[in-house]
Amino acid sequence: QDGATSCTSCSAGHFANKDRTKCDACPQGPHSGDQMCGWIAVQRGVKLDYDLDKTPLEIRTDSVVGSNNKVFVNFYSALGNTVVGVALYFQTMWYWILSCSNSQTKFPTTVPSNTDKVWRITVTRSAGVRLKIHCNEVEVLNVLLSDTTCRMSDWSEKWSKNVEKIQFHSSSDTASDYYRPYSSG
Numbered sequence: 001q002d003g004a005t006s007c008t009s010c011s012a013g014h015f016a017n018k019d020r021t022k023c024d025a026c027p028q029g030p031h032s033g034d035q036m037c038g039w040i041a042v043q044r045g046v047k048l049d050y051d052l053d054k055t056p057l058e059i060r061t062d063s064v065v066g067s068n069n070k071v072f073v074n075f076y077s078a079l080g081n082t083v084v085g086v087a088l089y090f091q092t093m094w095y096w097i098l099s100c101s102n103s104q105t106k107f108p109t110t111v112p113s114n115t116d117k118v119w120r121i122t123v124t125r126s127a128g129v130r131l132k133i134h135c136n137e138v139e140v141l142n143v144l145l146s147d148t149t150c151r152m153s154d155w156s157e158k159w160s161k162n163v164e165k166i167q168f169h170s171s172s173d174t175a176s177d178y179y180r181p182y183s184s185g
Contacts (some may be wrong), residue, residue, distance in 0.1 A: 045170030047080060052163035056122040056132075056182035061089045061175045062115055069175035071119065073138035074098070076165035083161045086121055086133070090175060095141060097131060097160040100150035112136040120182050129159045 034036075039060055050057065053076055063069035067090045074085040085098035093111045094104040112135050122135040133141040143149055145159055151157075169177050 007024075009110070018136070024153070030083075033089040038180045038183075040180055041178055042168050042176045044166040044168045044173055044176075047076060047165045047167045049164065050181075052123050052166065053125065053161050056120050056168065058089060058123070058180050058182045059119045059176050060178040060180075061090075061117045061119065062177060064115055065090055065093055065111075065113065066122065068114065070172065070177045072169040072172035073121075074167045074169060075163040076167065077161050083163055086131070087172070088133075088175070090143065095133065097145070097150070100145055100152055101159075102157045107140045109140050110136070111130045111140050112138055122182075123152040156185075 019083075042059075057073075059071055059073070061069075061071060069090045070181070071088040073087075075083045077083050087096040087098065087104075089095070090106055092104070092106070094106050096104045114136060117135050118137075122132040122134075123129075124132070125131045126143075127183070129145040131141065131143050131145060132139060145155060147156075150156075150159075166179075168179075
């Protein structure tokens with residue numbers, strides 16, 4: 001609520017600051033969505049309804065490269081069963097595809113160096129399962145999951161399920177500040 005000492009949601013046209021100590025007004029004009037409007041403050045350890053198969057997920061961070069911070073988001077089926085997930089490590093700017101790889105992997109391209117980053121995670125299933133990650137509109141990962149790219153024997157079974165809930169890990173996620181559905185407009 002506007003003006004509250006601790007807010008988890010704000011009235012229309014406002015957004016909660018990172019510490020959820022106040023609600024600020026969204027900027028007006030043609031670029032009002034470019035900054036904070038539409039962003040939802042991350043609540044760790046809470047399963048949130050989110051259909052990743054229909055809408056890519058954007059995550060806003062302000063962690064410094066070289067820090068021990070990481071994005072760690074799990075994806076769940078409609079029943080709330082753990083399906084898969086993605087982790088992004090700021091110490092080395094590596095990624096980990098949960099339920100696919102056994103460890104972190106270096107991004108195949110250079111991740112933008114800006115401290116403020118908007119990550120976009122997209123999963124498509126039109127020709128196999130493809131995971132794309134963008135950082136500040138730069139594609140940093142585009143991988144078709146397969147027996148070659150995944151080391152986990154049950155990757156196909158897990159990644160073939162529809163993702164209908166997300167959860168920012170309660171202790172492992174230290175970098176995610178805000179999230180929102182991606183909109184190309």
